[in-house]
Amino acid sequence: MLAARAGARQGRVALATLLFTVVQTSVNAVQQAAAEARGTSVITKTAAGAAAAEELRPGPPPAAEATAATVSGDSARSTFRLTLTSGVQAEIYTLPSPYRVIVDLPDVGFRLPAASGEHPQGLVKTFRYGLFAEGKARVVIDTTGPVRIDKAGMVAAGGGVVLSFDMIATDPQSFGLGTGPARSAPAPHATMQDEPPGRDRGTKAKPVVMIDPGHGGIDGGAMGSTKLLEKNIVLAVARELKAQLSVSGRYDVRMTRSSDVFVSLDGRLQASRAADADLFISLHADSLAASGFAGSIRGATVYTLSERASDEQTRLMAEKENASDLVAGLSAGKGDGVDEVNTILFDLMRRENANYSADFSNVLVGKLRRSIAMSRDPQRSAAFKVLKQAHAPSVLVELGYLSHTEDESLMNSLEWQRKAAASIAAAVDAYFAKRRASTP
Numbered sequence: 419m420l421a422a423r424a425g426a427r428q429g430r431v432a433l434a435t436l437l438f439t440v441v442q443t444s445v446n447a448v449q450q451a452a453a454e455a456r457g458t459s460v461i462t463k464t465a466a467g468a469a470a471a472e473e474l475r476p477g478p479p480p481a482a483e484a485t486a487a488t489v490s491g492d493s494a495r496s497t498f499r500l501t502l503t504s505g506v507q508a509e510i511y512t513l514p515s516p517y518r519v520i521v522d523l524p525d526v527g528f529r530l531p532a533a534s535g536e537h538p539q540g541l542v543k544t545f546r547y548g549l550f551a552e553g554k555a556r557v558v559i560d561t562t563g564p565v566r567i568d569k570a571g572m573v574a575a576g577g578g579v580v581l582s583f584d585m586i587a588t589d590p591q592s593f594g595l596g597t598g599p600a601r602s603a604p605a606p607h608a609t610m611q612d613e614p615p616g617r618d619r620g621t622k623a624k625p626v627v628m629i630d631p632g633h634g635g636i637d638g639g640a641m642g643s644t645k646l647l648e649k650n651i652v653l654a655v656a657r658e659l660k661a662q663l664s665v666s667g668r669y670d671v672r673m674t675r676s677s678d679v680f681v682s683l684d685g686r687l688q689a690s691r692a693a694d695a696d697l698f699i700s701l702h703a704d705s706l707a708a709s710g711f712a713g714s715i716r717g718a719t720v721y722t723l724s725e726r727a728s729d730e731q732t733r734l735m736a737e738k739e740n741a742s743d744l745v746a747g748l749s750a751g752k753g754d755g756v757d758e759v760n761t762i763l764f765d766l767m768r769r770e771n772a773n774y775s776a777d778f779s780n781v782l783v784g785k786l787r788r789s790i791a792m793s794r795d796p797q798r799s800a801a802f803k804v805l806k807q808a809h810a811p812s813v814l815v816e817l818g819y820l821s822h823t824e825d826e827s828l829m830n831s832l833e834w835q836r837k838a839a840a841s842i843a844a845a846v847d848a849y850f851a852k853r854r855a856s857t858p
Contacts, residue, residue: 480527480555482506484547485578487530487557489539491585495568496540498559499582501575502526508581510567511598513749519559519567519585520598520747526555532645541565541585548636549679550746556636556680558747561585564593599749624670625850627663628695630804631656631673632702632739635680637746640705642820644830649678651829652701655817658839659699663846680746683803691809697778697846698812700804703829704735705820716822717793718838720782721814722775723806724799736800739814774811777852782813782845789837791818791825815842 486501500521509522528547535545543560550556570583631652633639639648656673663671672693674686681689690698706715727733783796793816805812817838818825828834 480525482524483527483529484555485529487534487545487547489542489545491540493540493562494587496542496585497582498542498545498585499580500557501578501580503578505572505574505579508572510570510583512565512567512593512596513598513747514564514593514596516744517561517564517593517596518747519561519565521557521559521581522550523555523557525553528555538562541587546636546638546745548638549634549677550636552679556747558636558745559585564588564590566592567597622670622694622696624668625696626670626672626693627846628690628693628698628810629656629659629671629673630686630690630698630700631675632700633680633742634675634678635746637680637742639742640703640820642705642826643823644826646820646826646830648703648705648820651703651817651820651835653678654832655835655839656701658835659701659842662839662843666847668850669846682743682746682748683740684743686804687807690807690812695807695810697849698805698807698810699842699846700802700812700814701817702739702814703817703820714822715793716819716825717791717796718786718818719793719796719798719816720779720786721802721805721816722779722797722799723772723802723812725801727800728798729795732798732800735816736802740801740803771808771811774853775805775813778811778845778849779813781848781852782815782842785841785845785848786838789841790828790834 482502482504484500484502486499488499490497490499498519498521506524506526511520511522512518513520530547535547538544541561541563543562545557545559547557548555564587565585566588568584568586572579572581631649633649634653635649637649639652641647653675657676660671660673663669670693672689672695674689675681686700721732721736727736779797783792786792787796802814805814818829820826820829
């Protein structure tokens with residue numbers, strides 16, 4: 419059973435946003451498949467090692483499971499099909515810069531075959547999928563150019579349902595801004611008014627340490643040769659770090675995400691501000707593009723904020739990390755999150771914290787090099803958006819390179835993850851001990 423509604427035309431853009439609801443079927447086979455699916459953990463785009471096998475979705479089971487996704491057709495018209503164990507509401511819209519088709523779903527788990535979405539077909543370059551927020555899943559389809567949506571619908575098939583729609587090539591003028599910029603706008607920019615009012619940071623019972631596992635959900639981050647995903651590695655290390663920091667009872671330890679869910683860059687900054695964090699640690703595990711040197715570069719690197727990158731490789735890395743919202747199907751944001759009225763005050767606060775960030779970077783590199791391999795130049799800087807915090811010292815730690823075979827193998831080891839977390843925890847202890855000693 420299907421109920422379809424076409425969205426209103428927006429301005430001069432002659433494209434419709436398709437919103438349709440499917441009543442869940444009562445076919446016994448579908449109920450059985452859903453019951454079986456409830457007994458499984460969420461399967462990320464690729465399952466690799468202990469980190470990916472770990473249960474990443476807390477709470478109740480998903481309302482439906484996606485079991486297959488295919489693309490067929492040519493450069494004029496291509497069809498996307500998503501097989502689900504039961505009917506759900508879906509919303510489809512398009513975005514520019516780059517050209518994408520977004521499929522928003524409720525709490526849907528993904529049990530798709532390995533390599534789904536990795537190979538180009540017709541108008542589709544690639545597609546990816548995963549949790550976009552708690553209780554919300556998303557498929558992001560990268561297209562070769564502007565497209566319009568046609569023949570969207572959902573029908574019962576084989577004991578489940580199949581969501582399908584056609585993408586038809588169009589021209590940029592007809593595409594305009596697409597049909598979904600308002601739906602995928604980034605979070606509002608931060609301003610100084612968002613800082614906790616009247617808070618005396620010296621009166622807190624414990625320092626707040628915010629751990630930020632990069633990527634998550636629909637944004638898998640980098641991928642190793644064994645299909646190991648960055649989002650799983652950094653979450654595993656973040657959990658271990660939180661456990662080690664919490665043992666002493668000296669810190670209030672928070673995480674921007676504790677499960678396999680996407681969090682926007684603005685969302686990470688807002689979480690840090692809301693917690694009134696005293697230290698922000700973002701964890702990543704990058705992969706270099708295929709080149710003659712990609713397989714030979716390895717080791718951890720600690721980054722601090724700077725408007726001018728310390729080198730070209732770092733600049734490119736920052737650009738890639740700052741584009742993670744686009745990967746997840748958000749519209750591009752503009753500016754650095756500060757309004758003009760508060761720019762001077764914001765910059766003064768950020769400069770003060772820059773000194774503390776540099777202090778922590780020095781301590782952290784010293785602790786890390788005792789237990790894990792470090793890069794040739796382990797302290798670098800660039801304009802990472804997630805480090806643009808006026809209220810807290812912040813660093814971004816690249817734990818290693820998934821493009822290096824040995825780094826990938828080590829980062830997937832529980833023993834290595836514990837050693838890396840122990841070194842970071844030791845650096846946190848040393849940093850706050852020095853801060854306490856210097857406080858009158």
